[in-house]
Amino acid sequence: MAKHETPLLDQLETGPWPSFVTDLKRQAETKPECWDILGILELSYKDRITHWKHGGIVGVFGYGGGIVGRYADMPKQFPGVEHFHTIRVAQPASKYYSTANLRQLMALWEKHGSGMTNFHGSTGDIILLGTRTENLEPFFWDLTHDMGQDLGGSGSNLRTPANCIGMSRCEWSCYDTEEACHHLTMTYQDEIHRPAFPYKFKFKFSGCPNDCVAAIARSDISVIGTWRDNIRIDQAAVKEYIAGNYPSNGGAHSGRDWGKFDIEKEVIALCPTNCMWMEGGELKIDDKECTRCMHCINVLPRALRPGADQGASVCVGAKAPILDGAQFSTLILPFIKVTKDNDFEELIEFIEKVWDWWMEVGKNRERVGETMQRVGLPTFLSVMGVEPIPQHIKEPRSNPYVFWKEEEVEGGFERDIREFRARHAA
Amino acid sequence: MAKHETPLLDQLETGPWPSFVTDLKRQAETKPECWDILGILELSYKDRITHWKHGGIVGVFGYGGGIVGRYADMPKQFPGVEHFHTIRVAQPASKYYSTANLRQLMALWEKHGSGMTNFHGSTGDIILLGTRTENLEPFFWDLTHDMGQDLGGSGSNLRTPANCIGMSRCEWSCYDTEEACHHLTMTYQDEIHRPAFPYKFKFKFSGCPNDCVAAIARSDISVIGTWRDNIRIDQAAVKEYIAGNYPSNGGAHSGRDWGKFDIEKEVIALCPTNCMWMEGGELKIDDKECTRCMHCINVLPRALRPGADQGASVCVGAKAPILDGAQFSTLILPFIKVTKDNDFEELIEFIEKVWDWWMEVGKNRERVGETMQRVGLPTFLSVMGVEPIPQHIKEPRSNPYVFWKEEEVEGGFERDIREFRARHAA
Amino acid sequence: MGYNPQKPMEGRISDLGPPHYEQFFPPVIKANKGKWLWHEITQPGVLMHKSETGDEVYSIRVGSPRLVSVEYIREVCDIADKHCDGFLRFTTRNNIEFMVDSKEKVQPLLDTLASYGNKYPVGGTGAGVTNIVHTQGWVHCHTPATDASGVVKAVMDELFDYFTSMTLPAQVRIALACCLNMCGAVHASDIAILGIHRKPPMIDNERITGVCELPLAIASCPLGAVKPAKVEVDGKEIKSVKVNVERCMFCGNCYTMCPAMPLADPEGDGIAILVGGKVSNSRTAPKFSKLVIPFLPNNTPRWPETVQAVKKILVAYANDAHKYERVGEWAERIGWERFFEKCDIPFTEKSIDDYRLAYTTWRTTVQFKYTSHIK
Amino acid sequence: MGYNPQKPMEGRISDLGPPHYEQFFPPVIKANKGKWLWHEITQPGVLMHKSETGDEVYSIRVGSPRLVSVEYIREVCDIADKHCDGFLRFTTRNNIEFMVDSKEKVQPLLDTLASYGNKYPVGGTGAGVTNIVHTQGWVHCHTPATDASGVVKAVMDELFDYFTSMTLPAQVRIALACCLNMCGAVHASDIAILGIHRKPPMIDNERITGVCELPLAIASCPLGAVKPAKVEVDGKEIKSVKVNVERCMFCGNCYTMCPAMPLADPEGDGIAILVGGKVSNSRTAPKFSKLVIPFLPNNTPRWPETVQAVKKILVAYANDAHKYERVGEWAERIGWERFFEKCDIPFTEKSIDDYRLAYTTWRTTVQFKYTSHIK
Numbered sequence A, B: 001m002a003k004h005e006t007p008l009l010d011q012l013e014t015g016p017w018p019s020f021v022t023d024l025k026r027q028a029e030t031k032p033e034c035w036d037i038l039g040i041l042e043l044s045y046k047d048r049i050t051h052w053k054h055g056g057i058v059g060v061f062g063y064g065g066g067i068v069g070r071y072a073d074m075p076k077q078f079p080g081v082e083h084f085h086t087i088r089v090a091q092p093a094s095k096y097y098s099t100a101n102l103r104q105l106m107a108l109w110e111k112h113g114s115g116m117t118n119f120h121g122s123t124g125d126i127i128l129l130g131t132r133t134e135n136l137e138p139f140f141w142d143l144t145h146d147m148g149q150d151l152g153g154s155g156s157n158l159r160t161p162a163n164c165i166g167m168s169r170c171e172w173s174c175y176d177t178e179e180a181c182h183h184l185t186m187t188y189q190d191e192i193h194r195p196a197f198p199y200k201f202k203f204k205f206s207g208c209p210n211d212c213v214a215a216i217a218r219s220d221i222s223v224i225g226t227w228r229d230n231i232r233i234d235q236a237a238v239k240e241y242i243a244g245n246y247p248s249n250g251g252a253h254s255g256r257d258w259g260k261f262d263i264e265k266e267v268i269a270l271c272p273t274n275c276m277w278m279e280g281g282e283l284k285i286d287d288k289e290c291t292r293c294m295h296c297i298n299v300l301p302r303a304l305r306p307g308a309d310q311g312a313s314v315c316v317g318a319k320a321p322i323l324d325g326a327q328f329s330t331l332i333l334p335f336i337k338v339t340k341d342n343d344f345e346e347l348i349e350f351i352e353k354v355w356d357w358w359m360e361v362g363k364n365r366e367r368v369g370e371t372m373q374r375v376g377l378p379t380f381l382s383v384m385g386v387e388p389i390p391q392h393i394k395e396p397r398s399n400p401y402v403f404w405k406e407e408e409v410e411g412g413f414e415r416d417i418r419e420f421r422a423r424h425a426a
Numbered sequence C, D: 001m002g003y004n005p006q007k008p009m010e011g012r013i014s015d016l017g018p019p020h021y022e023q024f025f026p027p028v029i030k031a032n033k034g035k036w037l038w039h040e041i042t043q044p045g046v047l048m049h050k051s052e053t054g055d056e057v058y059s060i061r062v063g064s065p066r067l068v069s070v071e072y073i074r075e076v077c078d079i080a081d082k083h084c085d086g087f088l089r090f091t092t093r094n095n096i097e098f099m100v101d102s103k104e105k106v107q108p109l110l111d112t113l114a115s116y117g118n119k120y121p122v123g124g125t126g127a128g129v130t131n132i133v134h135t136q137g138w139v140h141c142h143t144p145a146t147d148a149s150g151v152v153k154a155v156m157d158e159l160f161d162y163f164t165s166m167t168l169p170a171q172v173r174i175a176l177a178c179c180l181n182m183c184g185a186v187h188a189s190d191i192a193i194l195g196i197h198r199k200p201p202m203i204d205n206e207r208i209t210g211v212c213e214l215p216l217a218i219a220s221c222p223l224g225a226v227k228p229a230k231v232e233v234d235g236k237e238i239k240s241v242k243v244n245v246e247r248c249m250f251c252g253n254c255y256t257m258c259p260a261m262p263l264a265d266p267e268g269d270g271i272a273i274l275v276g277g278k279v280s281n282s283r284t285a286p287k288f289s290k291l292v293i294p295f296l297p298n299n300t301p302r303w304p305e306t307v308q309a310v311k312k313i314l315v316a317y318a319n320d321a322h323k324y325e326r327v328g329e330w331a332e333r334i335g336w337e338r339f340f341e342k343c344d345i346p347f348t349e350k351s352i353d354d355y356r357l358a359y360t361t362w363r364t365t366v367q368f369k370y371t372s373h374i375k
């Protein structure tokens, strides 16, 4: 039944990890265009080079993003993938689904597309992989009308925000990442769908410094939960850990015999700030020295919890390496409250300040982190109206090249060389 | 008797630290030009600005360095310092002197100069501070003929090399810094006296990683002693330290009560590689993990000594911040033998390779460290014929921007776009 | 009804955004959101979260190839319908999580999963290897220097036991990106598999006029290697560009801006391995991955060199690192010179940075270890 | 005889180099070179080195202002003649060392030194403050932004007790440079006192033609702030330069290249304080000093603001650091936010790098401490 021989891809059907080739082949039985996916991919395996052409601007009316155009360079041989545009469907926060919802979406995709998907794309969208130009509008119609759902982002706009699972199933979340993500996504539908930025822009929301959505590595604005009071300690539970009655790190290391749990070695000595110690059988923390790295909490989840006065740190400017090398986000707001109670006011205000500025000064295809590098962190802070504090930096500058402003220097910059020379002959 | 009132400078005659003002005044009694030093300095204290003009090229015949020209911008008021050139006299290695030698030099300076000096300049020279142009040749004549001594460096040449006290009085020196410094200084008299480099070039020699001549911070070639076998341990002495019978760190901390010596806390826990431990009352070192930081040896000088197979690491490229920010020297040769037995052959060969290259590619006023930055470390290593090893870097690159060379890539760089397009339609 | 191409604007709905997440919560999640107290990984792939209400939720994590069919998703829905009241979720690393609200429901679910053969491997938790975050590769993208799904399949086949167990010193996050655009967090992964080009772009002079804005193409090059040029096409002089191949570091940014500058090539393209990145703030700050193997060939269909390289690093790490120590923390503790030795990776000058912040990576101390690198 | 200006080349000798060091060794040094086994600081300023021959040498270290007269050196020679067989040495930090070959000879030497009043302070060893390495300042140089010897005198008066004792957690190396050329190791000092300009250069159009090579002046500016310009001087148009003051960061490199671009100014010039540098490889690698106080005025003759700033940092360090911990190691352990707080130094944006490698200093983690900086 195979439309193309795939001797190379067939070799990816062995081995314990589930095989996308097997899956494609099964799907091809009902969606014959999948044979052409297999065929063109097999050809790439033979040629060791992609067979997709460069880009192609397609979309649905009124949206500047959400679809990535794609055409095969061998349309004759593989007519089923001649057009092979992907559709990015905005995922729900935390990526929970009902099977009803998923089945409905799958039915739509069976009707309008290739039958193949990515659950999920790296940004967070549901990726529907491959369809023809003429199917885009009908699919979009059904998606909006039948399912009440929408496309995600692509292009120079706000990309689909994403979040870690947060409070819905994690004990450490310091704000409601789902609600923050959803609320901001809804607030900025226009920014998601209609490109007006110098380049792409991403939000990601993690509930604590473990950063399970990798916000600090790959979002222009990274909102990462934290607290400002003391780590909550259950001393009885500490004792249970010491006694070996609770598994360290929630059992994460139970596959190997690491010996008896040793609180000194495994917690206290690994605390990066050395702010913990045992005293009278109790675990003590000098919380003002704690940098909330999460290590001790991670290792002793039944004994330690983040403090109760919770909020988030906001960092700005992460991106992939092109062009200047990769950037992590830089800490800009050490602590803000992030809550629906005030409609995420502080966060929204900050975001819009960043945007206003970046839209004005950002160059074409310049991520906000690059703009920050170009103008310098002091300038960025000043345009944001954020007072510079040592928390913004790892360490003070080691070069002495300070840009003094004229108004800071007594007497200003203007001087009379003749008057100077009268006192200091050349 | 004072020729000028010095109410401001007079305030520097109080306080416990010896006063250069008092010293100047006393010298002024026999060398009246010192009054003008005081006078012009007092004026600077009043005006808060220097009263020396920019440079001025003076020197002795046949030398391109050794003298820094200087003229006062108020010669009328301060005729004694109208010309105020400094003379850099090459210091002996380690800066040992006989009083006979010093007295003779002082007599010369009393005769030909201002009577003021710096013992020593930051590079290491004896600085004779201030004389007139017409005194330069007579001074040089007397210096060479009567004392058999010579000028040091200034300008775009090899600057006067300097060294730590080394084997002559330090138990940790891993090669003879004095002999190395002296030998290379004599070898390169021409390079010291006749500028032919793109910019200044400095050698400094420290006998061990404590680096008491700050070589790694301020010399284009930094030769720093090290060893490649095991730290020598006297276990009996270790016991004495533990018992509190020997003062830790050679008594360097004896001014304060730091409590009883604790080998675990003060040595083992501070070892940056964690390669030490106590076993059966003995101190053990896993020497292959040791990075020879010196800390344990510093703390236990009577118990530990550098290994016996000694030599030096050679680092390249330190400099002050202008223009790119300060640089420390970068480790290039992890270990070489540095010994008179082979006339410092390995070191000399390396130095000359650096010079040959730098003189060819270095731009005007570009220190070798800047040239290294400009061409990149891999290129520098390759022109030096040094095999790249991980010891050259703190960590591997985190960007993926590798410059592949055509010959490294199968099939080379040349390709036929038509042939490509035949297989990959645009 | 449906879309009517004759009246494209009629009845159009837009800006709906994603569905509200709450409607997809399994009941036990809905009831306990914000009330969770602690968790425990009861066996590889099975997490138990305990609520202050006394409720428990068991999450069974299942590896997925991410590139999945409609049929596959339907099958997953079948499983969720059977065991999980019709709910499920996906993790940030493309695993599937089936949640049940009591311990008793775990084993039947595991049994169902097992009944599909190797299709739904349970694991990816704790101190093991979880799913490889990856990108499109030859399945969809125009700029890849390698495939994505195929490499991931080959690597995960080899590392399968690390997915289903928790025997490593810490979690190990592996990511793959098929070009330097690095869609994902390859730049901050314990082990990163990165597609790279090694040949400079060709210039398609016959097409460049129509498809490129030359000033943008020229400006796109971070190293100024793209220069304006005049060339003759069919006897007519046209404006085009040329590339100074000496200055090219194969980033592909020019191709992103200009389709007439392709750089892909069967021999030129392949994989670089980077290691030691991390994202979490646990103990140490986030770290970038560092390039340790500059090139491995695109040896389809199973990339044996890449698979072995990843495995070798993982095994060396597993044998040597301390409990809780991530790959990058381990490498920094033992020193990179020792890392190369322990992993038996030949060191090349390609690992030495010569880009913009390069000086900060030079070794400006005489602290080093004697390894086999020093002859 | 002497130099004969009529025949300048006659009898000229050159390239003699420095005298051979060995002739200046005190006998005990000559006899024991390479044989030393260990040392001990028997009291502040007094080092004892023990040789494998059983010999001992006692070195008495004495602080010197470095800027010293012929008379001063003669006096030092008198002391060395009296006690040290006519030998002495200078350290790499401009202290004088008098060496004697037995313990008995120490006290008489100390007594002699004491007889000079405060002229020959004994100290500068071990965990204390040793001499301040410094430069020329207004005594000799053309580019200084502050004086050298005067500031050092004022600071050392205040820190005198730290020179004569060993009560600090570790050695503290203070250095002063009077301009950004940083003659010395100010860029790698525990505490650095640095003269800085804050006004852009003036252009002396009347003199520029004769004294400057304009292309060199233009090329000298690392930020391209110096541009060619045409100006009128005495009714004639000449070629000159102009400075874009917005881009100037007052490094003074243009003045070094071109005397017609002076930038010194009584109000503009002053002192910046940098801390946390080190040179030794002990425990941690060499570190650069970091700018923590951007500006203090040239308040002659005793620079009280500078003196107090240095003292404050030193006291905070003395109170808080662990044994063996250098200033920079302490700051990194407690975190720079805590450093500013403990030293009671107001943080300003001037401490935030915005030069070439700036990004590497940004805080790319959510690890931080709550200090008073967070409102």
Ligand code: SRM
Binding pocket: A068, A070, A086, A088, A118, A120, A121, A122, A123, A124, A125, A126, A127, A152, A153, A160, A200, A202, A217, A218, A219, A318, A319, A320, A321, A322, A323, A367, C134, C135, C136, C140, C141, C142, C143, C181, C182, C183, C184, C185, C256
């Ligand atoms: C589909 C997806 C990869 C995947 O398989 O998951 C993807 C695919 C593409 N990315 Fe991406 N990026 C995807 C997530 C990312 C991420 C990860 C993230 O968002 O968390 C990054 C790194 C983070 C960041 O934004 O820096 C990322 C960094 C890039 C870049 C480099 C951007 C930069 O500023 O350095 C490009 C280049 C560009 O924009 O021209 C890029 C460009 C592209 C393009 C559009 C190719 C191009 O040159 O125009 C790819 C289209 C592939 C295709 O044929 O469908 N993609 N891209 C991901 C989006 C799916 C989704 O919506 O969920």
Ligand code: SRM
Binding pocket: B068, B070, B086, B088, B118, B120, B121, B122, B123, B124, B125, B126, B127, B152, B153, B160, B200, B202, B217, B218, B219, B318, B319, B320, B321, B322, B323, B367, D134, D135, D136, D140, D141, D142, D143, D181, D182, D183, D184, D185, D256
């Ligand atoms: C005298 C001395 C300072 C002192 O008081 O000790 C000194 C004085 C001058 N230095 Fe220096 N430097 C002196 C040691 C240093 C050092 C320290 C060292 O050599 O260990 C450095 C830092 C290390 C380095 O080389 O990078 C140093 C880095 C500079 C620089 C910056 C060089 C650079 O590459 O960044 C300049 C600027 C220049 O060369 O134009 C400079 C320029 C100068 C000039 C010549 C001024 C100028 O702009 O042309 C000064 C002449 C002052 C005068 O009026 O006499 N001086 N200079 C030191 C030489 C004495 C001696 O020979 O022993």
Ligand code: SRM
Binding pocket: A094, A163, A164, A165, A166, A169, A170, A171, A172, A210, A211, A212, A213, A214, A249, A250, A252, A298, A299, C039, C041, C047, C090, C091, C092, C093, C094, C095, C124, C125, C126, C127, C130, C131, C133, C170, C171, C173, C185, C188, C189, C190, C277, C278, C279, C280, C281, C282, C324, C326
């Ligand atoms: C389900 C998920 C969040 C989600 O919204 O989907 C999640 C869930 C949990 N993470 Fe995570 N993490 C998830 C992605 C991440 C990521 C992001 C990534 O890998 O791309 C990170 C950052 C990775 C990095 O640092 O490079 C991440 C770094 C952590 C850490 C930090 C560990 C460390 O030592 O660095 C912890 C704490 C721990 O494991 O001790 C953690 C802990 C946890 C806990 C224990 C939180 C809790 O109490 O429920 C969860 C179970 C851990 C487990 O699987 O062993 N989670 N976690 C993600 C599962 C991905 C997967 O399918 O494998």
Ligand code: SRM
Binding pocket: B094, B163, B164, B165, B166, B169, B170, B171, B172, B210, B211, B212, B213, B214, B249, B250, B252, B298, B299, D039, D041, D047, D090, D091, D092, D093, D094, D095, D124, D125, D126, D127, D130, D131, D133, D170, D171, D173, D185, D188, D189, D190, D277, D278, D279, D280, D281, D282, D324, D326
């Ligand atoms: C005499 C001198 C060498 C010379 O050729 O003149 C010297 C001599 C000694 N140094 Fe040093 N050092 C000398 C300048 C230096 C310098 C250079 C500088 O300060 O400009 C350094 C690097 C400074 C830095 O790291 O910033 C230096 C870093 C050390 C260290 C490393 C300490 C550390 O913990 O970082 C040691 C080891 C120790 O003290 O435990 C050391 C140890 C020693 C010993 C104990 C070596 C020995 O066994 O004899 C000597 C006596 C130390 C003392 O004074 O307490 N010496 N020492 C220099 C005295 C300068 C002075 O007058 O104060």
Ligand code: SF4
Binding pocket: A164, A165, A166, A167, A170, A171, A172, A173, A174, A206, A207, A208, A209, A210, A211, A212, A213, A225
């Ligand atoms: S980032 Fe924190 S809150 Fe979010 S899932 Fe991970 S551990 Fe939980």
Ligand code: SF4
Binding pocket: A270, A271, A272, A273, A274, A275, A276, A285, A289, A290, A291, A292, A293, A294, A295, A296, A297, C283
């Ligand atoms: S969260 Fe991190 S810094 Fe804070 S006490 Fe725990 S281990 Fe230490």
Ligand code: SF4
Binding pocket: B164, B165, B166, B167, B170, B171, B172, B173, B174, B206, B207, B208, B209, B210, B211, B212, B213
């Ligand atoms: S650098 Fe080493 S060998 Fe030289 S004086 Fe200092 S401690 Fe001694």
Ligand code: SF4
Binding pocket: B270, B271, B272, B273, B274, B275, B276, B285, B289, B290, B291, B292, B293, B294, B295, B296, B297, D283
């Ligand atoms: S020299 Fe340094 S690294 Fe080596 S054992 Fe001693 S303390 Fe450790």
Ligand code: SF4
Binding pocket: C135, C136, C137, C141, C142, C143, C144, C145, C177, C178, C179, C180, C181, C182, C183
């Ligand atoms: S990493 Fe590169 S090749 Fe892969 S999907 Fe992203 S843009 Fe395409």
Ligand code: SF4
Binding pocket: C200, C201, C220, C221, C222, C223, C224, C225, C226, C243, C247, C248, C249, C250, C251, C252, C253, C254, C255, C263
């Ligand atoms: S691949 Fe990158 S470096 Fe090479 S020419 Fe294109 S943009 Fe420039």
Ligand code: SF4
Binding pocket: D135, D136, D137, D141, D142, D143, D144, D145, D177, D178, D179, D180, D181, D182, D183
């Ligand atoms: S630091 Fe500057 S002002 Fe001071 S001596 Fe050196 S060049 Fe002159």
Ligand code: SF4
Binding pocket: D200, D201, D220, D221, D222, D223, D224, D225, D226, D243, D247, D248, D249, D250, D251, D252, D253, D254, D255, D263
């Ligand atoms: S002082 Fe420095 S930055 Fe300013 S114009 Fe001169 S060279 Fe340029």
